[in-house]
Amino acid sequence: MNGLIVRIFEFFDKNRWLLWLCLAATVGVLVFSVCKVNFVEDISTFLPNSTDSRQINEAYRKIAASDKIIVTISATTEATDETELIDAAAYFARTLQENDTAHHIKELLYEIDNEQITKTTDFVQQNLPLYLTETDYTLIDSLIKPKNIENRLVATKNILLSPMGTFMQVILKNDPLMFSQKALKDLEVFRQNDNYNTDNGFIFNDKGECIITITSAYPSSETANNKLLADEIYKAVYQTKKEFEGKVRIVPFGAALISITNAERIKNDSLLAVSISGVLILLILILFFRSPKPLLLIVLSISFGALFSLGAIVFFKSTVSIIAIGIASIIFGIAINYPLHFLVHFKHTGQRLQTIKELINPLLIGNITTVGAFLSLLLISSEAMHDLGLFSALLLVGTIIFVLIFLPHTLSDKPHIQATNNNQAYHNSVIKSFLNGITNFLPENHKILVICFVAITIVLLIFSSGAQFDANMHNINYMTDEQRNAMNKFIAESNGRQTLYLVAEGATRDEALDNYSRQISAKLNDNKPLANDTTHIRITGIGNFFPTERSQVQKIERWNTFWATRKETFIKNFEQIAAKQGFRPEAFAGFYTILNKEYKTRNFEYFYDNLKPLAENYIYSDSTKTFIFTLLQGNNIDKKRLDDIASPYTYVFDNSSFTQKMVTALSDDFNKVLYICGLIVFVFLFFSFGRVEIAAITFVPLAVGWVWILGLMSIFDIKFNIVNIILATFIFGQGDDYTIFITEGLIHEYTYGRKMLANVKKSILLSATILLIAVGSLIFAKHPAMHSLAELTIIGMATVVLCAYMLPPLIYKWLVYSKGKKRIMPITLWNIGKTAFSFTVFVVTAVCMSLIGFVLLTIGGKTKRHKELFHRILCKCFRVLAAVIPEIKHRIDNPHGETFEKPSIIVSNHQSHLDLLYTLLLSPKIIVLTNRWVWRNPFYGIIIRYADFVPVVDGIEDNIDKLRQFTDNGYSILVFPEGSRSADCSIRRFRKGAFYLAHKLNLDIIPVLIHGVGHVLPKQEFMLRKGEVNIEIGKRLNIKNLPTHTHSTQKIDSSTTDELYLNDVAKYFRQLYRIKYEDITRRIETSDYFADKVMKNYIYKGKSIAHNARKKLRNNNNFKNIIAQMPDTGKVLITNCGQGELPLIAALVKKRLTIVATDNNPDILDIARNCASVPQNLDYRSNIGDMTEFDSIIDCQTI
Secondary structure, three states: OHHHHHHHHHHHHHOHHHHHHHHHHHHHHHHHHHOOOEEEOOHHHHOOOOOOOHHHHHHHHHOHHHHEEEEEEEEOOOOOOHHHHHHHHHHHHHHHHHHOOOOOEEEEEOEOOHHHHHHHHHHHHHOHHHHOOHHHHHHHHHHOOHHHHHHHHHHHHHHHHOOOHHHHHHHHHHOOOOOOHHHHHHHHHHOOOOOEEEEOOEEEEOOOOEEEEEEEOOOOOOHHHHHHHHHHHHHHHHHHHHHOOOOEEEEEEEHHHHHHHHHHHHHHHHHHHHHHHHHHHHHHHHHHHOOHHHHHHHHHHHHHHHHHHHHHHOOOOOEEEHHHHHHHHHHHHHHOHHHHHHHHHHHHHOOHHHHHHHHHHHHHHHHHHHHHHHHHHHHOOOHHHHHHHHHHHHHHHHHHHHHHHHHHHHOOOOOHHHHHHHOHHHHOOHHHHHHHHHHOOOHHHOHHHHHHHHHHHHHHHHHHOOOOEOOOHHHHOOOOHHHHHHHHHHHHHOOOOEEEEEEEEEOOHHHHHHHHHHHHHHHHOOOOOOEOOHHHOEEEOOOOOOOOHHHHHHHHHHHHHHHHOOHHHHHHHHHHHHHHOOOOHHHHHHHHHHHHOOOOOOOHHHHHHHHHHHHOOOEEEOOOOEEEEEEEEEOOEOHHHHHHHOEOOEEEEEHHHHHHHHHHHHHHHHHHHHHHHHHHHHHHHHHHHOOHHHHHHHHHHHHHHHHHHHHHHHHOOOOEOOOOOHHHHHHHHHHHHHHHHHHHHHHHHHHHOOOOHHHHHHHHHHHHHHHHHHHHHHHHOOOHHHHHHHHHHHHHHHHHHHHHHHHHHHHHHHHHEEOOEEOOOOOOHHHHHHHHHHHHHHHHHHHHHHHHHHHHHHHOOOOHHHHHHHHHHHHHHHHHHHHHOOOEEEEEEOOOOOOOOOOEEEEEOOOOOOHHHHHHOOOOOEEEEEOHHHHOOOOOHHHHHHOOOEEOOOOOHHHHHHHHHHHHOOOEEEEOOOOOOOOOOOOOOOOOHHHHHHHHHOOEEEEEEEEOHHHHOOOOOOOOOOEEEEEEEOOOEOOOOOOOOOOOOOOOOOOOOHHHHHHHHHHHHHHHHHHHHHHHHHHHOOHHHHHHHHHOOOOOOOHHHHHHHHHHHHHOHHHHHHHHHOOOOEEEEEEOOOOOHHHHHHHHHOOOEEEEEOOOOHHHHHHHHOOOOOOOOEEEOOOOOOHHHOOEEEEHHHO
16 A cells, blocks of 8 residues: 555656646536535434334434424513413414414414314214213213203203303204213313413413413424524514513423524534634644645645545435534544644655655554544444444545645655755744653653553543433533523423323324224223322323224224114103203204214224314324324323333333433443444554554553543543533544554654654644644533533543553553663563463462472471472473473483483573573472572572572582582582573673582582573563573583593693682683583574564564565575575675665674675665664665675675
């Protein structure tokens, strides 16, 4: 990919006209595509729509009350009576109807429609058989008796003659005996509120306020259209108040108005934030770049990204949430990173191609991982979240395309000196000094800061579990004082009553009705109490007024059966008694019609058309689905008693359970996205960098940053909500970009030895500052949701920048540096794992041996037999331990067949802590002279004491007698004459102690030469490396009769004093060891031996560099044949050395050969030059002068 982008740059650099033609064509296609985008404005699309929550979510959005606006008209003075309130209501209604020329109002209800009431009651009576119950038939059977008929007709006549007669006339003519009394009373099931009553046809609440209900033609989520309606309402409010001279107070309230208030508040807060942030950001960028051109290029980059996103999104979706697009505008804060990093780096280098080469990896890796993070939003069961994720991902893709393809060609290369001069004014500026002070500060180098960071992280981890999600949607809504008072009054009027929604749905109306009848109506009619106090339970809905066809058949059959034997007698008695009471024969013609009608089943539409004014609040139907709602209101409703209502098409919920379900669904979705997003990012980082360690370095700051965010939110009582939770993905993406750039800067410095990190930090700081100002300025917002965005942004951005500044340098430098110098072998997770495994095995072995020693020697007694047994077990353990250490093989070379049966002084060179392991496994009959530190070691100090090892802190002389006892018992004494470990594996000066013992105890010396332990576990290191340990056991020597070595120049004079003699012996043995060690080194340290060491020089320098090194070593068999042809001494030139694999491995093998290497590519030569293992006999040069100084020349291109 890197090479492709470089080639594209070079191609378009030679064909500028073609570049601008491609840009113009691309913009044209995108603009054409944008024109096809269909935007929708529905905030409810943010609600989860998973399988579990889909039904409730959809039903909640269809509840009729959401499009209602309630207007209360009340008196401002005691002098205002109900008549004036009625007049004000009538005037308000007329004015509103006159203003509504665009028909924004679906229905306006301000007085009782008596004609509609008459029509409804007549409908019930005309379909009376369908609404009668068995209780009604028992009552009717009693009423049709002559005496009861006479009593009823007398009562009917009195009612007709009373003032109520006009209202009751139609009802009584159709049903003089009031067979329909209960059915008509059941019409109260449609009544939503018991607190309402009427006066002169107008509706009043129990506080004497006149109520007007406005039904909007639009859902509450369509704020743009509802805004037009709201303007009409507030205009009518103003006109009414003016007309009645302030005697009335008019307060409109409803979900639509709250949505409009929210939209207006968001708009005003956004305008304020944009004004503040725009000025500050412009000022910062001008001070930094000192030119308007970079600002223009940044705007062009982001604008192209936005155009690309809107133009490309139509290929994935036909409609897009405009609200999601608005929220996604904060993603510009991430998109600005790309042109900003490029321009800041170009300001540093002055060369476009160099800038591209150095920024391709961090830009692409950061872009792809962040795009992956936003695409994970597609896994959330919310359409608006899908739009947000898709738009954000495409925005970032479009921006990176512009930055890498088009942006470089808007700039001009500058000579290095000129670039420096152009920066001179900036160099001396205050902002430059300020930025340098921050970016050059290395917090990872200050132990106190690191300790504080770790301590704070632990504290915040403890508090992080206290972070909460605010499920109360009212807390993120903005309401005016008037609206809030209305809301509080509405809540107070409910008296704490629960409201449960019982919902039946179906693909058709009949299907929904059938589900309602079977699951809900049947349950509500089974007479089982729904609460402990049933007097406070109120049921509203369609009741039994929409019978199914099956129910109608049964009802009609029951009616016919009942009257089959009673009708003729009843009519005869009724006519006689009616005439007797003075009623004309035709007075009750309607009643006779009801009795004699031939009833038949009706479909759903028949009932809906006649009962629509009452039923439309409880039935929602469109071409795809029908919902039937029933409201259950009361105190202490036992929800468990409604469990059997639940079915695939019927369910129960209330506001709290709905919110909780939505919040739970949203929380589950975001948890899922967080894990998936993290996995996607980590996997891609692994494949991009080629090392799990680098992926972890880039990923860990995100995890730690999240802990900080949760902990700080918990401490400062800042809660997540449905709005600011979206920022979690945004902050994750921003932190991902920052850590990738920091990590790439670290890799660049380690690979090429050039400073880059400070410049990267500078661009990150500038980017974070801009974003912090852009979104953080919302801290001044009055809207709770907008304010919460700012709070989370301030905490989140400060956290991700801090973690990006601290953790990647801290971890990366720990892997590749030790005490300010490059590690010869960088630490890897495999090293850590195998070291931990080996250490665990060692500790377990130490514990077991301590227990064995306690049982065998402390309890059993320190007898000779027990001690010998303990030493044999200890020797076996060391042999097992040496065998199980991963990737470390050991080989024992014993050409003289030494058995260690005869006591001796074993002399060994000392390179590592492992020396003890590989010498003690030679024989169980070995005692070691140790120092005080080893004697007191917490891991194996007890074992050493049980094994009778001897501390020589007070000198060997004081321990002669004790040591003689051991040798008399057949034990040999192991001594490391160098006294301490050799850091470079060379044979250091031998002290005379070992030879003093051999002299005093008259023992032979067994030379043991160890090779390799200094490589697998060097001094000052704690990580095991891959390698091979060779133990060579020499021939026994008597210091009184030492043979003269062919290479030895040391003369031993046995006639001198003991001290001088022993000094000569020590020098003799040191020279002997040096000769032997050089010989074993020559045999063992081949190119295969150093291959792993060489490879480790390239592992943390980028995937391609490591891949090339591994390929070179593998394809050339570790350069074994080439190195074999090189001389052991002299001077060799290696040309076209590339990354330096051949020169490095050759210099390590041929230690006395001087190697000079060069390459025409300065970048590649810097890679070779900055390898940590470069020995002193290897020199990398950019230019080669006199070629005659070399004995031979090797061209790597010919290999």
